[in-house]
Amino acid sequence: MSITNSGTDNPFGVREHENTSISTTAINNISLGPTYLTSIDISSANADPTFLKLYNTTSAVTVGTTAPDMIIPIPASWVGTVHVEAYDSDGDKLKGLYFSNGLAYTATEDAGTAGTTAPGSAVYVLIRHED
Amino acid sequence: MAGTTLSTATATGAAFSSVGQNSAENATYANLKASSATLYKIAVDNTAGAGAVYEKLYDSATPTVGTDGPEVIIPALAAQKTVVTFAKAGGSGGVANFGTALSAACVQEKGTAGTTSPAASVVTTIAYT
Numbered sequence: 001m002s003i004t005n006s007g008t009d010n011p012f013g014v015r016e017h018e019n020t021s022i023s024t025t026a027i028n029n030i031s032l033g034p035t036y037l038t039s040i041d042i043s044s045a046n047a048d049p050t051f052l053k054l055y056n057t058t059s060a061v062t063v064g065t066t067a068p069d070m071i072i073p074i075p076a077s078w079v080g081t082v083h084v085e086a087y088d089s090d091g092d093k094l095k096g097l098y099f100s101n102g103l104a105y106t107a108t109e110d111a112g113t114a115g116t117t118a119p120g121s122a123v124y125v126l127i128r129h130e131d
Numbered sequence: 132m133a134g135t136t137l138s139t140a141t142a143t144g145a146a147f148s149s150v151g152q153n154s155a156e157n158a159t160y161a162n163l164k165a166s167s168a169t170l171y172k173i174a175v176d177n178t179a180g181a182g183a184v185y186e187k188l189y190d191s192a193t194p195t196v197g198t199d200g201p202e203v204i205i206p207a208l209a210a211q212k213t214v215v216t217f218a219k220a221g222g223s224g225g226v227a228n229f230g231t232a233l234s235a236a237c238v239q240e241k242g243t244a245g246t247t248s249p250a251a252s253v254v255t256t257i258a259y260t
Contacts (some may be wrong), residue, residue, distance in 0.1 A: 018135055037183040045222075048167045049228050051202070061232055062166060065241070066160050066242075067208050067241045067242025067244065068204060068241060068242055069185075069204070069241045070204050070205065070206055071201060071202070071204040072203070073170070073202050073203050073228040074226070074228075075226050075228050076220065078220040078226065079219070079220040080217065080218050080226075081218050081220075082215060082216070082217055083214075083215065083216070083218060084213070084214075084215050085212070085213070085214040085216075086208070086211050086212065086213050086214070087178075087211065087212040088178070088210065088211055089178040089210045089211070090133050091177075093233070096134065096210070097206065098208060099207075111190070111200035111202045112200020112201055112242070112243035113197070113200065113242040113243040113244070114200060114243065115200070
Protein backbone atom coordinates (compact mmCIF):
# COMPACT_ATOMS: atom_id res chain seq x y z
CA MET A 1 0.00 0.00 0.00
CA SER A 2 1.33 3.38 -1.00
CA ILE A 3 -0.50 6.50 0.13
CA THR A 4 0.07 9.98 -1.21
CA ASN A 5 -1.68 13.12 -0.09
CA SER A 6 -1.55 16.39 -1.99
CA GLY A 7 -0.26 19.34 -0.04
CA THR A 8 -2.61 21.25 2.21
CA ASP A 9 -1.28 24.63 1.20
CA ASN A 10 -2.44 24.76 -2.43
CA PRO A 11 -4.41 27.96 -3.15
CA PHE A 12 -7.45 26.21 -4.64
CA GLY A 13 -8.23 24.04 -1.66
CA VAL A 14 -8.49 20.98 -3.90
CA ARG A 15 -6.89 17.90 -2.46
CA GLU A 16 -6.11 14.45 -3.77
CA HIS A 17 -5.59 11.33 -1.74
CA GLU A 18 -4.10 8.38 -3.60
CA ASN A 19 -3.92 4.83 -2.35
CA THR A 20 -2.45 2.20 -4.67
CA SER A 21 -3.88 -0.75 -2.77
CA ILE A 22 -6.75 -0.11 -0.39
CA SER A 23 -7.36 -2.67 2.30
CA THR A 24 -9.36 -3.33 5.42
CA THR A 25 -6.98 -1.14 7.34
CA ALA A 26 -8.97 2.03 7.91
CA ILE A 27 -7.37 5.21 6.65
CA ASN A 28 -8.56 7.77 9.14
CA ASN A 29 -9.31 11.46 8.68
CA ILE A 30 -7.54 11.99 5.36
CA SER A 31 -9.01 15.48 5.20
CA LEU A 32 -7.74 16.59 8.62
CA GLY A 33 -11.17 18.08 9.24
CA PRO A 34 -14.36 18.93 7.33
CA THR A 35 -14.25 18.46 3.57
CA TYR A 36 -16.34 18.16 0.42
CA LEU A 37 -16.06 14.89 -1.53
CA THR A 38 -16.13 15.46 -5.29
CA SER A 39 -14.96 12.32 -7.11
CA ILE A 40 -13.15 9.01 -6.81
CA ASP A 41 -11.05 7.39 -9.52
CA ILE A 42 -10.97 3.61 -9.16
CA SER A 43 -8.99 0.82 -10.75
CA SER A 44 -9.67 -2.65 -9.41
CA ALA A 45 -7.62 -5.73 -10.18
CA ASN A 46 -9.74 -7.73 -7.78
CA ALA A 47 -11.64 -10.67 -9.24
CA ASP A 48 -14.44 -10.14 -6.73
CA PRO A 49 -16.60 -7.10 -5.96
CA THR A 50 -15.15 -4.65 -3.47
CA PHE A 51 -16.99 -2.12 -1.33
CA LEU A 52 -15.38 1.25 -0.60
CA LYS A 53 -16.77 2.49 2.70
CA LEU A 54 -16.55 6.15 3.65
CA TYR A 55 -16.98 7.53 7.14
CA ASN A 56 -17.72 11.03 8.39
CA THR A 57 -15.52 10.99 11.44
CA THR A 58 -12.23 12.10 12.87
CA SER A 59 -12.18 9.12 15.20
CA ALA A 60 -10.50 5.82 14.45
CA VAL A 61 -12.82 3.59 12.45
CA THR A 62 -13.43 0.04 13.61
CA VAL A 63 -13.84 -1.83 10.34
CA GLY A 64 -16.82 -4.17 10.45
CA THR A 65 -18.41 -2.29 13.33
CA THR A 66 -18.45 1.45 12.62
CA ALA A 67 -21.42 2.25 10.38
CA PRO A 68 -20.31 3.79 7.08
CA ASP A 69 -21.95 6.98 5.86
CA MET A 70 -21.46 6.01 2.25
CA ILE A 71 -20.73 2.79 0.37
CA ILE A 72 -19.43 2.80 -3.18
CA PRO A 73 -19.66 -0.54 -5.00
CA ILE A 74 -16.69 -1.58 -7.11
CA PRO A 75 -17.36 -4.46 -9.50
CA ALA A 76 -14.66 -7.02 -10.25
CA SER A 77 -11.90 -5.67 -12.49
CA TRP A 78 -13.63 -2.28 -12.80
CA VAL A 79 -11.96 0.92 -13.92
CA GLY A 80 -13.79 4.23 -13.83
CA THR A 81 -14.73 7.33 -11.90
CA VAL A 82 -17.47 7.97 -9.39
CA HIS A 83 -18.63 11.58 -9.55
CA VAL A 84 -20.25 13.01 -6.42
CA GLU A 85 -22.33 16.18 -6.60
CA ALA A 86 -24.51 18.00 -4.08
CA TYR A 87 -27.05 20.78 -4.47
CA ASP A 88 -28.81 23.01 -1.98
CA SER A 89 -32.55 23.57 -1.81
CA ASP A 90 -32.28 26.42 -4.32
CA GLY A 91 -30.68 24.07 -6.83
CA ASP A 92 -27.27 25.69 -6.51
CA LYS A 93 -24.37 23.30 -6.86
CA LEU A 94 -22.17 22.92 -3.81
CA LYS A 95 -18.50 22.04 -3.75
CA GLY A 96 -19.37 18.39 -3.17
CA LEU A 97 -20.85 16.09 -0.55
CA TYR A 98 -19.98 17.55 2.82
CA PHE A 99 -18.24 15.45 5.45
CA SER A 100 -18.67 17.71 8.43
CA ASN A 101 -16.22 15.96 10.72
CA GLY A 102 -13.59 14.35 8.56
CA LEU A 103 -13.23 11.74 5.84
CA ALA A 104 -12.06 8.22 6.56
CA TYR A 105 -12.34 5.08 4.46
CA THR A 106 -11.69 1.41 4.15
CA ALA A 107 -12.52 -1.38 1.70
CA THR A 108 -13.76 -4.91 2.11
CA GLU A 109 -15.43 -7.57 0.01
CA ASP A 110 -18.49 -7.35 2.26
CA ALA A 111 -21.60 -5.24 1.69
CA GLY A 112 -23.07 -3.22 4.57
CA THR A 113 -21.45 -2.39 7.88
CA ALA A 114 -20.18 -5.82 8.83
CA GLY A 115 -17.31 -7.78 7.36
CA THR A 116 -13.57 -7.52 7.32
CA THR A 117 -12.65 -9.53 4.23
CA ALA A 118 -9.79 -7.80 2.48
CA PRO A 119 -9.83 -7.36 -1.30
CA GLY A 120 -8.11 -10.32 -2.96
CA SER A 121 -6.08 -8.13 -5.30
CA ALA A 122 -5.04 -4.51 -5.45
CA VAL A 123 -7.71 -1.82 -5.72
CA TYR A 124 -6.44 1.68 -6.51
CA VAL A 125 -8.32 4.82 -5.53
CA LEU A 126 -7.73 8.53 -6.04
CA ILE A 127 -10.10 10.49 -3.81
CA ARG A 128 -10.63 14.15 -4.67
CA HIS A 129 -12.01 16.48 -2.04
CA GLU A 130 -12.06 20.19 -1.31
CA ASP A 131 -11.75 22.33 1.77
CA MET B 132 -43.27 -6.50 3.86
CA ALA B 133 -44.05 -6.19 0.19
CA GLY B 134 -42.06 -3.71 -1.82
CA THR B 135 -43.57 -0.62 -3.32
CA THR B 136 -43.56 -0.05 -7.04
CA LEU B 137 -41.58 2.74 -8.59
CA SER B 138 -42.73 4.59 -11.63
CA THR B 139 -40.44 3.79 -14.52
CA ALA B 140 -39.60 5.37 -17.81
CA THR B 141 -37.31 4.69 -20.72
CA ALA B 142 -34.50 7.14 -21.24
CA THR B 143 -34.05 7.65 -24.94
CA GLY B 144 -30.50 7.99 -26.14
CA ALA B 145 -28.95 7.11 -22.81
CA ALA B 146 -26.82 4.10 -21.96
CA PHE B 147 -29.34 3.01 -19.39
CA SER B 148 -32.80 1.79 -20.28
CA SER B 149 -34.79 2.38 -17.13
CA VAL B 150 -35.26 5.18 -14.65
CA GLY B 151 -37.01 4.47 -11.39
CA GLN B 152 -38.37 7.45 -9.50
CA ASN B 153 -39.99 7.37 -6.11
CA SER B 154 -41.43 10.63 -4.83
CA ALA B 155 -41.78 9.37 -1.27
CA GLU B 156 -38.90 7.01 -0.62
CA ASN B 157 -39.02 5.35 2.79
CA ALA B 158 -37.97 2.33 4.80
CA THR B 159 -40.26 0.04 2.84
CA TYR B 160 -38.11 -1.35 0.07
CA ALA B 161 -38.98 -0.90 -3.57
CA ASN B 162 -37.95 -3.61 -5.99
CA LEU B 163 -36.82 -1.96 -9.20
CA LYS B 164 -35.72 -5.09 -11.00
CA ALA B 165 -36.12 -8.75 -10.15
CA SER B 166 -33.05 -9.86 -12.13
CA SER B 167 -29.42 -8.74 -12.51
CA ALA B 168 -28.92 -5.00 -12.85
CA THR B 169 -26.30 -2.38 -13.57
CA LEU B 170 -26.42 0.97 -11.77
CA TYR B 171 -25.47 4.12 -13.66
CA LYS B 172 -26.66 7.08 -11.64
CA ILE B 173 -28.62 7.91 -8.54
CA ALA B 174 -30.08 11.17 -7.29
CA VAL B 175 -31.41 11.52 -3.75
CA ASP B 176 -33.39 14.73 -3.24
CA ASN B 177 -33.70 15.52 0.45
CA THR B 178 -34.21 19.25 0.01
CA ALA B 179 -37.43 19.01 2.05
CA GLY B 180 -35.70 17.27 4.92
CA ALA B 181 -34.38 18.72 8.16
CA GLY B 182 -32.04 15.80 8.79
CA ALA B 183 -29.77 13.52 6.77
CA VAL B 184 -31.16 10.46 5.02
CA TYR B 185 -29.42 7.43 3.55
CA GLU B 186 -30.51 5.77 0.33
CA LYS B 187 -29.63 2.08 0.35
CA LEU B 188 -29.55 -0.31 -2.59
CA TYR B 189 -29.70 -4.08 -2.21
CA ASP B 190 -28.79 -7.03 -4.41
CA SER B 191 -32.06 -8.71 -3.55
CA ALA B 192 -35.66 -8.61 -4.71
CA THR B 193 -36.89 -8.90 -1.14
CA PRO B 194 -34.34 -7.31 1.22
CA THR B 195 -34.87 -7.02 4.93
CA VAL B 196 -34.18 -3.34 5.54
CA GLY B 197 -32.13 -2.84 8.67
CA THR B 198 -30.66 -6.34 8.55
CA ASP B 199 -29.34 -7.07 5.05
CA GLY B 200 -26.08 -5.35 4.12
CA PRO B 201 -26.67 -2.77 1.39
CA GLU B 202 -24.42 -2.81 -1.66
CA VAL B 203 -24.69 0.95 -1.94
CA ILE B 204 -25.31 3.75 0.55
CA ILE B 205 -25.78 7.30 -0.68
CA PRO B 206 -26.26 10.02 1.94
CA ALA B 207 -28.26 13.17 1.32
CA LEU B 208 -27.74 15.83 3.93
CA ALA B 209 -30.48 18.04 5.33
CA ALA B 210 -31.95 20.36 2.69
CA GLN B 211 -29.64 18.95 0.02
CA LYS B 212 -29.72 16.75 -3.04
CA THR B 213 -26.94 14.27 -3.75
CA VAL B 214 -26.19 13.00 -7.25
CA VAL B 215 -23.72 10.15 -7.79
CA THR B 216 -22.65 8.97 -11.24
CA PHE B 217 -20.80 5.71 -11.85
CA ALA B 218 -18.78 6.21 -15.03
CA LYS B 219 -16.93 3.13 -16.24
CA ALA B 220 -13.83 3.95 -18.24
CA GLY B 221 -14.51 3.97 -21.94
CA GLY B 222 -18.09 5.09 -21.43
CA SER B 223 -19.37 1.56 -21.64
CA GLY B 224 -21.31 1.17 -18.45
CA GLY B 225 -21.92 1.66 -14.75
CA VAL B 226 -21.46 -0.75 -11.87
CA ALA B 227 -22.89 -4.24 -12.33
CA ASN B 228 -22.89 -5.24 -8.69
CA PHE B 229 -26.45 -6.50 -8.68
CA GLY B 230 -26.31 -10.11 -9.77
CA THR B 231 -29.69 -11.07 -8.34
CA ALA B 232 -31.95 -8.02 -8.29
CA LEU B 233 -32.05 -4.32 -7.48
CA SER B 234 -34.09 -2.91 -4.61
CA ALA B 235 -34.00 0.42 -2.80
CA ALA B 236 -35.02 1.91 0.52
CA CYS B 237 -34.35 5.14 2.38
CA VAL B 238 -33.88 5.57 6.12
CA GLN B 239 -32.44 8.02 8.61
CA GLU B 240 -29.66 5.69 9.75
CA LYS B 241 -26.31 5.07 8.09
CA GLY B 242 -24.73 1.63 7.80
CA THR B 243 -26.75 -1.56 7.67
CA ALA B 244 -28.99 -1.06 10.68
CA GLY B 245 -31.98 1.24 11.04
CA THR B 246 -35.53 1.29 9.76
CA THR B 247 -36.61 4.87 10.46
CA SER B 248 -38.27 6.38 7.41
CA PRO B 249 -37.38 9.95 6.44
CA ALA B 250 -39.48 12.54 8.24
CA ALA B 251 -40.02 14.52 5.05
CA SER B 252 -40.52 13.54 1.44
CA VAL B 253 -37.40 12.21 -0.29
CA VAL B 254 -37.41 11.94 -4.07
CA THR B 255 -35.07 9.31 -5.47
CA THR B 256 -34.21 8.79 -9.12
CA ILE B 257 -32.18 5.76 -10.16
CA ALA B 258 -30.85 5.02 -13.65
CA TYR B 259 -30.14 1.36 -14.29
CA THR B 260 -30.41 -1.47 -16.74
